Amino acid sequence: MKLIKLTPIAIVASMMMSNAIATEAVLNDVVVTASPMTTPTTIELDPKVPRQPLPAHDGADFLKSVPGFSIMRKAGTDGEPNFRGMGGSRVNILADDQNIFGGCGQRMDAPTAYIFPEVYDKVTVVKGPQTVLYPGHGSAATVRFEKEQRTYDKPGYDVHASGLVGSFGRHDEVVDANLGNKDYFATFTGSNSKSDNYKDGNGNEVHSKYHRYSATSSVGVTPDNNKRFELSAGRSNGYAAYADRTMDGTKFLRENVAAKGQIKNISDLVEKVDFQVSRNTIFHTMSKAMRGTPSEYMDVTHDTNAVRITSDLNLRPTTKAKVGFDYSQSTHAGNMPMGGMPGGYTDLRDDSEFKNTAFFAEVTEELSKGKKVVAGYRADYWSILDKRTSSSSDTAGQTRTELTHSGFARFENQLSSLQNTNSFIGIGRSERMPDYWELFSNRRDGDGAESGSANDNSALMSTKTEKTYQIDAGLIHKSSRFEAGASFFYNQIKDFILVDASSASYTSGMYYTPTSRNIDAQTHGAELTTSYALTNTVKFNSSLAYVKGKNKTDGLPLAQLAPLEGRLALAYDDKKYSYGALLRLVAPKDEVAVGQGNISGQDVGKSGGFGIFSLNAGYKPNKKTLIAAGVDNLFDKSYAEFISRAGASVAGYTQTTRVNEPGRTAWLKATIALD
Numbered sequence: 001m002k003l004i005k006l007t008p009i010a011i012v013a014s015m016m017m018s019n020a021i022a023t024e025a026v027l028n029d030v031v032v033t034a035s036p037m038t039t040p041t042t043i044e045l046d047p048k049v050p051r052q053p054l055p056a057h058d059g060a061d062f063l064k065s066v067p068g069f070s071i072m073r074k075a076g077t078d079g080e081p082n083f084r085g086m087g088g089s090r091v092n093i094l095a096d097d098q099n100i101f102g103g104c105g106q107r108m109d110a111p112t113a114y115i116f117p118e119v120y121d122k123v124t125v126v127k128g129p130q131t132v133l134y135p136g137h138g139s140a141a142t143v144r145f146e147k148e149q150r151t152y153d154k155p156g157y158d159v160h161a162s163g164l165v166g167s168f169g170r171h172d173e174v175v176d177a178n179l180g181n182k183d184y185f186a187t188f189t190g191s192n193s194k195s196d197n198y199k200d201g202n203g204n205e206v207h208s209k210y211h212r213y214s215a216t217s218s219v220g221v222t223p224d225n226n227k228r229f230e231l232s233a234g235r236s237n238g239y240a241a242y243a244d245r246t247m248d249g250t251k252f253l254r255e256n257v258a259a260k261g262q263i264k265n266i267s268d269l270v271e272k273v274d275f276q277v278s279r280n281t282i283f284h285t286m287s288k289a290m291r292g293t294p295s296e297y298m299d300v301t302h303d304t305n306a307v308r309i310t311s312d313l314n315l316r317p318t319t320k321a322k323v324g325f326d327y328s329q330s331t332h333a334g335n336m337p338m339g340g341m342p343g344g345y346t347d348l349r350d351d352s353e354f355k356n357t358a359f360f361a362e363v364t365e366e367l368s369k370g371k372k373v374v375a376g377y378r379a380d381y382w383s384i385l386d387k388r389t390s391s392s393s394d395t396a397g398q399t400r401t402e403l404t405h406s407g408f409a410r411f412e413n414q415l416s417s418l419q420n421t422n423s424f425i426g427i428g429r430s431e432r433m434p435d436y437w438e439l440f441s442n443r444r445d446g447d448g449a450e451s452g453s454a455n456d457n458s459a460l461m462s463t464k465t466e467k468t469y470q471i472d473a474g475l476i477h478k479s480s481r482f483e484a485g486a487s488f489f490y491n492q493i494k495d496f497i498l499v500d501a502s503s504a505s506y507t508s509g510m511y512y513t514p515t516s517r518n519i520d521a522q523t524h525g526a527e528l529t530t531s532y533a534l535t536n537t538v539k540f541n542s543s544l545a546y547v548k549g550k551n552k553t554d555g556l557p558l559a560q561l562a563p564l565e566g567r568l569a570l571a572y573d574d575k576k577y578s579y580g581a582l583l584r585l586v587a588p589k590d591e592v593a594v595g596q597g598n599i600s601g602q603d604v605g606k607s608g609g610f611g612i613f614s615l616n617a618g619y620k621p622n623k624k625t626l627i628a629a630g631v632d633n634l635f636d637k638s639y640a641e642f643i644s645r646a647g648a649s650v651a652g653y654t655q656t657t658r659v660n661e662p663g664r665t666a667w668l669k670a671t672i673a674l675d
């Protein structure tokens with residue numbers, strides 16, 4: 001493998017090209033390769049637009065086009081999103097502002113495994129602890145998958161449909177249909193995605209096939225222009241082979257029901273009230289059925305009921321506020337059939353219950369034209385019950401309660417010295433309650449010698465909350481031909497929850513259960529994006545993501561931080577035909593902490609750098625139709641991301657150090673919009 005060395009200065013220099021004055025607006029990308037920041041700390045993504053490289057049909061892979069995100073590969077789908085080195089619950093994932101907690105104690109199902117981006121209308125990423133409005137408050141980032149609230153003055157409809165075929169037997173079918181009139185509306189979304197095992201650049205097959213489907217529908221009424229009430233239900237299921245472990249995910253069933261309401265223009269003070277009640281149930285099965293031994297399996301369930309009320313207030317002509325309340329209750333259960341061996345059981349038994357009550361408020365004050373301050377505060381009260389038996393937990397029957405505080409303040413300023421440039425600087429404190437995996441799947445720090453059973457050493461009471469103190473700053477520049485975004489961050493993380501499996505003293509039991517330990521950590525970094533229209537049809541895009549960090553307690557590099565990455569893209573678009581080329585360059589990574597990481601995974605070892613070249617093309621016969629095609633990894637390079645799971649030994653497959661990325665992948669996607 002050829003190593004490509006990147007110097008940050010050279011890349012920044014090439015990105016900060018001089019700005020030319022012109023009249024044409026910068027073209028929208030036909031095929032998105034890097035998503036820029038749209039407003040301070042926020043990136044808005046259109047999930048209906050094709051992306052390169054072709055994402056798997058889940059909510060994580062799709063985030064690859066956002067600089068700063070890395071997706072930990074397990075196989076063909078269900079990767080784990082990591083932003084600026086922060087994995088697991090530090091990236092808060094919301095579908096319609098609901099948390100979907102995966103069920104798997106071995107983390108086969110990140111929340112994004114249950115999300116199918118293309119059936120949503122908008123995806124928003126908020127970087128850092130710069131919002132407090134959402135349940136499951138993310139310390140590193142908040143990612144919201146949202147449906148647009150369509151209303152119809154007269155009978156009408158909007159339909160989005162797409163079909164995709166690709167290498168390795170991949171095919172996707174997606175439909176998002178909406179119809180309504182003045183009084184009623186209904187939506188239906190459906191998705192189906194299937195892929196066979198892919199091959200890496202060496203031609204080795206990876207145990208990675210999957211199939212997923214989802215269906216949701218909603219009906220609602222709009223009694224007048226100010227009121228909207230909606231009932232929705234959804235179901236999705238599928239299976240996925242894994243190349244990083246000894247079992248596969250043979251069931252990923254999510255069922256969801258929700259009731260939502262919105263009342264607008266209530267008074268001069270109350271602009272809007274939104275409320276929703278929701279229930280999400282996860283039923284996940286992992287088994288060896290895809291490897292010929294269906295009798296070896298385990299089931300888990302995770303049921304979450306939630307209530308949320310928010311209100312938009314006009315406090316003064318220059319002061320707006322959003323205040324709200326969240327409540328959720330989640331129960332996790334599982335069985336342990338152990339192939340009929342003594343001690344096994346097939347009935348589902350609860351192991352934990354999380355209850356969370358939160359109040360939050362965010363205030364925006366317009367100081368003067370182009371200057372504003374945004375600040376927020378969130379208090380979460382937690383009550384967590386250990387429902388395990390005393391033979392498997394030494395905190396059985398105990399309840400942990402905790403009050404956590406998070407807040408931020410940000411100043412945004414339209415610069416007078418530099419035209420069309422907005423700057424921002426914010427400070428934030430996020431206090432994160434340890435999640436199910438950190439408290440129940442892992443064990444507490446200690447040598448485990450006190451008892452024969454590893455899981456006896458419960459982490460429930462010992463794992464402290466994680467406090468992130470972070471500065472976020474940046475610039476967004478938009479002129480006719482040149483757009484640029486720069487964001488920088490620096491933090492200190494007190495009691496960072498490290499998942500440690502680095503030595504025998506930090507693992508225990510049959511499954512080498514890792515330890516949840518509190519350490520002090522520090523990270524900093526930046527993401528830069530630029531786009532420059534060379535002519536009215538040719539555009540150059542680039543992006544850079546950089547993060548560095550340390551584990552101050554152990555005197556080690558902080559684990560699971562992605563290496564320096566840059567993307568250079570050139571695109572031609574004459575509104576009918578488009579062509580694009582993408583070069584993604586990733587630096588080698590030498591600073592590692594093998595065996596340490598987060599609930600998603602741990603550092604495997606050092607990694608080499610690589611460059612991946614991809615091509616795409618598009619054809620727009622009319623405004624409503626887009627046919628896009630691409631070849632990802634054109635030169636069929638064999639490579640693995642630094643943030644990846646270690647390859648497991650799967651009978652009939654070549655074992656690799658990490659799970660290798662797909663080799664050359666060709667795809668063709670047709671998208672139609674009808675309205």
Ligand SMILES: [Cu+2]
Pocket residue numbers: 104105106107108109249284285286
């Ligand atoms: Cu599992």
